[in-house]
Each structure stands twice: as C-alpha cells, then as structure tokens.
Amino acid sequence: MSIWEYANPVRFMRMTDRLLPWVVGGAVLFSVTGVVWGFLTPDDFRQGSTVKIVFLHVPAAMMAINIWVMMLVASLVWIIRRHHVSALAAKAAAPIGAVMTLIALATGALWGQPMWGTWWEWDPRLTSFLILFLFYIGYIALWAAIEDPDSAADLTGVLCLVGSVFALLSRYAVLFWNQGLHQGASLSVQSGERMSHVYRYPLYTAMVGFGLLFLALLIIRTRTEIRRRRLAALQAREMRA
Amino acid sequence: MLALLTRDLRLAVRAGGGFGLGVAFFLILSALVPFGVGPDRAALAPVAPGILWVGALLACLLSLDRIFALDHEDGSLDLLATAPMPLEGAVAIKALAHWITTGLPLVLAAPLFGVLLQLPPAAMPWLVLSLLIGTPALSMLGAFGAALTVGLRRGGLLLSLLVLPLYIPTLIFGAEITRRGAEGAAIVTPLVFQAGITLAVLALIPFAAAAALRVNLR
Numbered sequence: 160m161s162i163w164e165y166a167n168p169v170r171f172m173r174m175t176d177r178l179l180p181w182v183v184g185g186a187v188l189f190s191v192t193g194v195v196w197g198f199l200t201p202d203d204f205r206q207g208s209t210v211k212i213v214f215l216h217v218p219a220a221m222m223a224i225n226i227w228v229m230m231l232v233a234s235l236v237w238i239i240r241r242h243h244v245s246a247l248a249a250k251a252a253a254p255i256g257a258v259m260t261l262i263a264l265a266t267g268a269l270w271g272q273p274m275w276g277t278w279w280e281w282d283p284r285l286t287s288f289l290i291l292f293l294f295y296i297g298y299i300a301l302w303a304a305i306e307d308p309d310s311a312a313d314l315t316g317v318l319c320l321v322g323s324v325f326a327l328l329s330r331y332a333v334l335f336w337n338q339g340l341h342q343g344a345s346l347s348v349q350s351g352e353r354m355s356h357v358y359r360y361p362l363y364t365a366m367v368g369f370g371l372l373f374l375a376l377l378i379i380r381t382r383t384e385i386r387r388r389r390l391a392a393l394q395a396r397e398m399r400a
Numbered sequence: 401m402l403a404l405l406t407r408d409l410r411l412a413v414r415a416g417g418g419f420g421l422g423v424a425f426f427l428i429l430s431a432l433v434p435f436g437v438g439p440d441r442a443a444l445a446p447v448a449p450g451i452l453w454v455g456a457l458l459a460c461l462l463s464l465d466r467i468f469a470l471d472h473e474d475g476s477l478d479l480l481a482t483a484p485m486p487l488e489g490a491v492a493i494k495a496l497a498h499w500i501t502t503g504l505p506l507v508l509a510a511p512l513f514g515v516l517l518q519l520p521p522a523a524m525p526w527l528v529l530s531l532l533i534g535t536p537a538l539s540m541l542g543a544f545g546a547a548l549t550v551g552l553r554r555g556g557l558l559l560s561l562l563v564l565p566l567y568i569p570t571l572i573f574g575a576e577i578t579r580r581g582a583e584g585a586a587i588v589t590p591l592v593f594q595a596g597i598t599l600a601v602l603a604l605i606p607f608a609a610a611a612a613l614r615v616n617l618r
Contacts, residue, residue: 293565297558301548304558313615314548318562321544321608325566328597332569335593336576 166242168385175378182378186371193218193365200357212270214362218369220263223291226256226373230298231323234316244381246312247388249319250302251380255373257295264288287330294322308388401485401493408497411470422459422502423509429455430513441518448517449527449578455513456506456531456574457538457567461560463502464542467494468550468613477550481617487610492602495536495543495609503535519582526581530594534574537598540605541566547612569597 165171197214233249236242267285268278279285301318305311433451437443471477480490510531511524519527545563549555573594580587 290565290568293561297562297565300558300561304549304552304555310551310615310618314612317608317612317615318548321566321605325569329565329568329572332572332593335590336572 163240163242166240166244168244171244172382172385175382179375179378179382182371182375186368186375188368189364190218190368190372193361193363193368197358197361197365200361203358206274209270209273210358212266213358214365216263216266216270217362218366219259219266220288221366222369222373223256223260223263223288225370226252226259227291227294227323227326230256230319234319237312238316238320243312243388244385246316247384248377248381249315250312251384252373252377253295253299253302255376255380257292257299259369259373260288260292260295264292283330283333283336286333286336287326290329290333291326294326298322308391401489404480404485404490404493405497408494409500412497412501420505422462423505425462426455426459426506426509426513429458430516433517444518445520445582448514448519449523449582450575451517452510452514452519452527453530453534453571453575453578456510456535457564457571459506460502460535460538460542461563463498464546464563465549465556465559467498467543467546469546469555472550472616477613478617481613487613488606491543491547491609491613492540492606495540495606498543499536499539503531503539507531507535519578522584523578523582526587527578530574530577530581530591533591533594533598534570537570537601538567540601540609541570544605544609544612547609547616550613551616570594573597 165174194214198211200211202208203210230249230252233245233252237246237249264285267288271280272278298315298318301315302311305314430451433447434444437447468477471480481487483490507528510527514524514527542563545559545566548562549559552558573590576590577587577594580590
C-alpha cells in the first residue's frame with residue numbers, strides 16, 4: 160500500500176469521498192474557532208484592536224506560499240510519473256492560492272492603513288506577494304488558454320518549475336531593491352518568544368483551520384476536475400459512436 | 401547552427417517590421433514620458449534609469465511572439481525539431497537572433513534616449529553595460545514564453561502576462577546599476593547579480609523552452 164495507489168482516479172474518488180466530510184468539518188471547526196477566539200483576545204497595548212486581523216492575515220499568507228509549493232510538487236509528480244490526478248490537483252489548487260494571496264494582500268492593506276498610515280508600501284514582503292499573485296494569474300491563464308488537457312498540464316508544469324525559481328529569485332532581488340516596513344517573522348522556531356501566548360494559540364488554531372480549508376477546497380475542486388475529465392471522455396466517445 | 405542564425409537574421413531584416421520596430425517603440429516611449437512627467441530636468445533625471453529599463457523591457461516584449469510563431473505556421477519548426485541539432489540549441493540560436501535584432505539595437509540606441517530623458521552623463525556607460533548584460537536574459541526568457549504559447553491563436557497578451565513577471569529580477573538589478581552609476585555609488589554587487597542571472601538563464605532556460613516546444617509540437 161503506497162501513496163501512489165491514490166494516483167488512480169477511481170481510488171482517489173473513493174478515498175476522498177469518505178475523507179471529505181471530516182476535512183470539511185475540521186476546516187470549519189478550526190478556522191471558526193481560531194478566528195472567533197482570536198477576535199475575543201484582549202487588545203494589544205500598542206496596536207489596539209487592529210491586531211485581530213492577524214488571525215486572517217497570517218494563515219492566508221502562509222497558505223499562499225504553501226499552495227504554490229504544493230503546486231510545484233504536484234507538477235513534478237505529473238512531469239515525472241504522469242499521474243493525471245496530480246496535474247488536476249495542481250490546476251485545482253491555483254485559484255485557491257490566488258485567492259489566499261489576495262486575502263493576505265487585502266487584510267495587510269486594511270491593517271497597514273491604521274498602523275503604518277498607508278494602504279500600500281513597496282515593501283519587500285508586500286512586493287513579493289504581489290509578484291506571487293502575478294505568477295498565480297499567469298499560471299491560471301495558461302491553463303485556461305490551452306485546449307488539449309495533457310499539453311496544458313505539461314506546459315503549466317514547466318511554467319510552474321520556472322516560475323518557482325523566479326518567484327524565489329524575485330523575493331531576494333526585491334529585498335535588495337528596498338528595505339521595508341513589514342516586521343520579520345512573527346513565529347519562529349529559533350528566536351523563541353516573539354508573540355504572547357494569548358495570541359499564539361488562536362493563531363495556531365486558525366493556521367490549522369486554513370490548512371484544512373485548503374485541503375477541503377482542493378479535494379472538492381480536484382473531484383470536479385476529475386468528473387469534468389470523465390464527462391469530456393464520455394462526450395468524445397459519444398461523438399465517435 | 402550558424403545557418404539557422406543567418407537565416408533568422410535575414411528573415412528579420414528582409415521581412416521588415418520587426419527589425420527597427422523595437423527601437424522605434426523605445427523612442428516613442430522615451431518621448432511620451434516627458435509629456436506625462438513634465439519637461440523638468442529635476443523631475444526627469446531621477447526616473448530616467450527606471451523608465452529606460454522598463455522601456456527596454458516592453459520594446460523587447462513586442463517582438464517575442466515572432467520568435468517561433470512564423471516558423472510554427474509554415475512548418476519549419478517541425479523540421480527544426482526533427483533535425484539532428486538538439487532543439488535546445490535551436491532555441492538558444494533563435495533567442496540569440498532575437499537579441500541581435502531587438503536587444504542589441506536597444507543597447508546601442510539607449511544613450512540617445514538617455515539624453516532625451518536627462519539621464520546624467522555619468523550613468524551612460526552603466527546604462528549601456530547593464531542593458532548589454534541584461535537584454536540577453538530578456539530574449540532567452542522571452543523565447544521560453546514564446547515556446548509556451550506558440551500553439552495558441554491569440555497568445556500575445558498571455559505571453560506578456562507570463563513573461564513580464566520573469567523579467568522582474570533583471571529589471572531590478574538593471575535599473576539599480578544605472579541608478580548607482582548616476583549617483584557614483586558602488587556598482588559591483590548589482591552588476592554581479594545581473595550577470596549571474598543572465599548566465600543562469602542562458603544555461604538553463606533553453607531546456608525548459610525546448611521541453612515546452614516539444615509539448616506544443618506533439
């Protein structure tokens with residue numbers, strides 16, 4: 160029994176069919192708990208109540224990056240092992256990642272206005288997120304533009320590989336270009352305490368919730384893609400008959 | 401390979417349109433910016449390095465879809481793919497031809513447009529040098545984008561959407577070199593980064609572009 164068993168669409172559908180209610184339940188439970196619990200935390204002594212936006216901002220930003228990494232892995236699996244489910248999962252993940260990036264940018268702007276006095280600043284972190292968003296848009300547009308599904312999977316896979324390198328490169332080039340306003344990592348394994356426990360636990364909860372939320376959306380969208388592919392195959396058979 | 405290069409160059413020159421168009425576009429852009437920003441030297445000089453670099457980027461973008469589109473239409477791209485020469489080599493040569501017809505004229509014309517935009521004279525050699533180092537990467541990345549979109553009927557807009565984000569690092573370092581040249585600041589770091597990016601792009605992107613072409617020719 161290996162993970163590659165689930166590369167078979169039928170097995171994947173059967174497994175996700177059983178898994179989906181649990182994932183959806185967990186996603187709702189954790190993200191609602193995290194955000195509501197976060198909302199009930201006391202105000203920060205410097206930032207006041209605006210600090211509460213962190214419980215949306217940080218999980219969304221984390222997922223925005225992680226989803227791209229997941230797409231990279233899925234693209235590699237498709238290019239190396241030619242499993243269709245993998246390519247479809249990468250396709251299904253891209254819009255979710257784009258929305259997460261947009262949430263991170265929007266909540267960041269809402270937070271930046273009272274704290275930094277500006278909606279937008281060409282700060283390295285903000286800029287690299289904007290660039291990441293552009294990469295998501297390009298990736299989605301390429302999927303949409305190509306008709307043949309296998310060619311589309313191949314080409315977007317190559318784009319994802321090259322794009323990953325350049326997204327990373329831009330991240331550091333931007334650092335060179337402008338030093339910014341955004342604080343460094345709020346949660347770090349090495350540096351120990353950066354954030355009070357009062358905020359930390361709800362934040363962890365919200366992060367788990369967003370991870371599960373992504374998983375749930377991903378499963379739903381991948382199942383849709385698989386069904387759409389089956390439908391196309393059936394229609395093609397009909398045409399030939 | 402040399403035959404392919406001379407063929408591409410000859411086509412570019414004789415078919416007309418593509419060859420001088422990039423430079424003409426660059427000229428128009430440099431002429432439009434003062435209308436937008438104002439003719440003031442104090443207003444133009446600080447933005448000149450950035451404008452010149454963005455202009456070079458856009459001028460380069462104009463002719464990208466021609467790299468493979470014509471050959472794809474008349475079938476010579478299939479011949480290239482089945483030729484004994486590796487497709488990676490063909491891609492590199494085509495990018496080189498694009499650079500000679502688009503990038504090189506931009507490099508040579510850039511000081512002239514620098515004068516139009518009141519770029520400080522101290523920055524001129526650095527502008528030329530940064531373009532000379534950076535534009536080959538632009539052509540190569542453009543060839544990759546063109547390879548991705550070659551089969552599409554209206555790939556032009558998509559091509560720019562795919563390629564422009566890839567241009568960001570080159571743009572950052574190129575404009576930085578020129579800006580530092582204008583201020584007389586230390587220049588080695590961005591120069592080394594710029595050269596590093598170009599060399600890495602020239603070494604690795606042909607493989608990605610050839611892979612994309614093979615998919616499109618399947």
